[in-house]
Amino acid sequence: MSDSVVIVGAGQAASQLVASLRTEGYAGTITVVGDEPYIPYQRPPLSKAFLAGDLARERLFIKPEEFYAEAKCHLVLNTRAVAIDRARKVVKLTDDLELNYTTLVLATGSRVRNLPLPGGDLPGCFYLRGIADVEHLQNRIAPGASLVIIGAGYIGLEVAAVAVKRGLKVTVLEALPRVMARAACAEVSAFYLETHRKAGVDIRLNTKLEAIEKNGDALMVRTSEGPLPADTVLIGVGIVPNVELAVVAGLKVDNGIVVDQFGRTDDPAIYAIGDCASLPNTYAPGGRVRLECVQNAIDQAKHTAATICGKPKPYNEVPWFWSDQYDLKLQIAGLHSGGGQLVLRGNPADRSFAVFHLEDGVIVAVEAVNAAPEYMMGRRLIAARARVAPDRLADKAVPMKDMA
Amino acid sequence: MAKIKYIEHNGKEHVVDVKPGMSVMEGAVKNLIPGIDADCGGACACATCHVYVDQAWTGKIEPMQEMEKTMLDFAEAVESNSRLSCQIKVTEALDGFVVRMPKSQH
Ligand SMILES: Cc1cc2nc3c(=O)[nH]c(=O)nc-3n(C[C@H](O)[C@H](O)[C@H](O)COP(=O)(O)OP(=O)(O)OC[C@H]3O[C@@H](n4cnc5c(N)ncnc54)[C@H](O)[C@@H]3O)c2cc1C
Numbered sequence A: 001m002s003d004s005v006v007i008v009g010a011g012q013a014a015s016q017l018v019a020s021l022r023t024e025g026y027a028g029t030i031t032v033v034g035d036e037p038y039i040p041y042q043r044p045p046l047s048k049a050f051l052a053g054d055l056a057r058e059r060l061f062i063k064p065e066e067f068y069a070e071a072k073c074h075l076v077l078n079t080r081a082v083a084i085d086r087a088r089k090v091v092k093l094t095d096d097l098e099l100n101y102t103t104l105v106l107a108t109g110s111r112v113r114n115l116p117l118p119g120g121d122l123p124g125c126f127y128l129r130g131i132a133d134v135e136h137l138q139n140r141i142a143p144g145a146s147l148v149i150i151g152a153g154y155i156g157l158e159v160a161a162v163a164v165k166r167g168l169k170v171t172v173l174e175a176l177p178r179v180m181a182r183a184a185c186a187e188v189s190a191f192y193l194e195t196h197r198k199a200g201v202d203i204r205l206n207t208k209l210e211a212i213e214k215n216g217d218a219l220m221v222r223t224s225e226g227p228l229p230a231d232t233v234l235i236g237v238g239i240v241p242n243v244e245l246a247v248v249a250g251l252k253v254d255n256g257i258v259v260d261q262f263g264r265t266d267d268p269a270i271y272a273i274g275d276c277a278s279l280p281n282t283y284a285p286g287g288r289v290r291l292e293c294v295q296n297a298i299d300q301a302k303h304t305a306a307t308i309c310g311k312p313k314p315y316n317e318v319p320w321f322w323s324d325q326y327d328l329k330l331q332i333a334g335l336h337s338g339g340g341q342l343v344l345r346g347n348p349a350d351r352s353f354a355v356f357h358l359e360d361g362v363i364v365a366v367e368a369v370n371a372a373p374e375y376m377m378g379r380r381l382i383a384a385r386a387r388v389a390p391d392r393l394a395d396k397a398v399p400m401k402d403m404a
Numbered sequence B: 001m002a003k004i005k006y007i008e009h010n011g012k013e014h015v016v017d018v019k020p021g022m023s024v025m026e027g028a029v030k031n032l033i034p035g036i037d038a039d040c041g042g043a044c045a046c047a048t049c050h051v052y053v054d055q056a057w058t059g060k061i062e063p064m065q066e067m068e069k070t071m072l073d074f075a076e077a078v079e080s081n082s083r084l085s086c087q088i089k090v091t092e093a094l095d096g097f098v099v100r101m102p103k104s105q106h
């Protein structure tokens, strides 16, 4: 039987893996199994231009359908992989089909974290992960309607920006004392809080939820601060990696599917890439991390493809990420423990500034708001584990290019 | 439709019809033309869609916005006619447009 790669999950990481396997010269058969009805698509626009109606659905697809045909990649969509038989090297699919593999790649991504709240599953409550979610939500994004967003993470805030621009009455409820608390430092949080409030979004911090109830045709959100009527509720309280297949198969799982720097699990025939994988990264505090970003899905797929083709290439990149809200582009690179020194460059009042994180004098992360030089040069400095004196880094008179 | 010519670093030419409204980057990706990575999918966040605009066209397209200009500043092998192709919107007026791809996007 010929060599075959089976990829479970048809998302960002899978599409890159198909492309890279072929450019690296892989000659065997490639099969991608995905449980959504679509060929691989980009998720970032879902909470941005696609939700706003500025981007047609066909423009979400990462590659056109012909790409998969040309790459001789067999796409099995609308189908879930339900089990792995490692002894027989077989993946079992929903409809009793079985696929033989020489190499199996788990690219199952992540799913939304469910909010354990009474009434959280009432009609009118939504989550946002896929095209179908946005298409349901879009029907309710009508001027004048009220939208309550639970969770002030970057997805919730991106939706808030789109919705308030569209003329909805938007309230964001957050349990923590600041917005984007997981992704951003206090300075950046405070800037985004003010920006949203100025745009007319009602953000309520330190708010505890009690329940969601039916209120005629609409909903009522009960909180520690009193009840809040809503036509629609969007829940965005994080994601969880899709690791169940790996768990049942007896692979090592710790937050994500545990892989080495080549993407290999503890079974040499099985790899894991993208949101579902926990990987070693020397830029991460503690040396291991699970990432939820496009950069990681793409770069890890490229390295894993090379490894599968017998050209092992260790993966150790500085992760990066962006978020678009209003006319602001937030670009974040690197990882930090939260305990380092913060250096502000520029002035938030100018709507263009950056915060660098320094640990033991080394630049480990940057959060840049409409500040591409800080972000792009920051990425290089982080990769080089550069030390720059904090007062020099903060000095706008010194161009970023001269920081190296 | 606008006919756009994409020239790979090795000289290989591809002439394709691109729908107005799409970006020059999307025109390449949708037509399986190699040489443009577009990791961020057109968000002006990655600078892996770098192209060189044919000299005959440099003055005839929409000028760069600040974000594109500063992102490009830090890309590799940048020339005076460099652009991020996800930020060039295709219009009927772009019929006959020509871009060249750099050796590498990383
Ligand atoms: C609304 C939103 C906005 C985002 N914005 C940004 C952004 O601005 N910048 C950024 O860098 N990142 C962003 N991200 C994150 C980014 O989209 C993810 O990190 C990326 O999609 C991860 O790629 P992946 O291939 O690992 O997973 P996915 O793209 O999620 O693909 C995994 C696929 O596998 C399928 N699957 C799972 N289990 C099975 C199974 N057993 N059988 C078959 N199929 C299965 C899933 O349904 C899914 O289709 C955003 C995500 C969302 C949801």
Ligand code: FES
Binding pocket: B025, B037, B038, B039, B040, B041, B042, B043, B044, B045, B046, B047, B048, B049, B084, B085, B086, B087
């Ligand atoms: S595609 Fe990322 S900047 Fe153009």
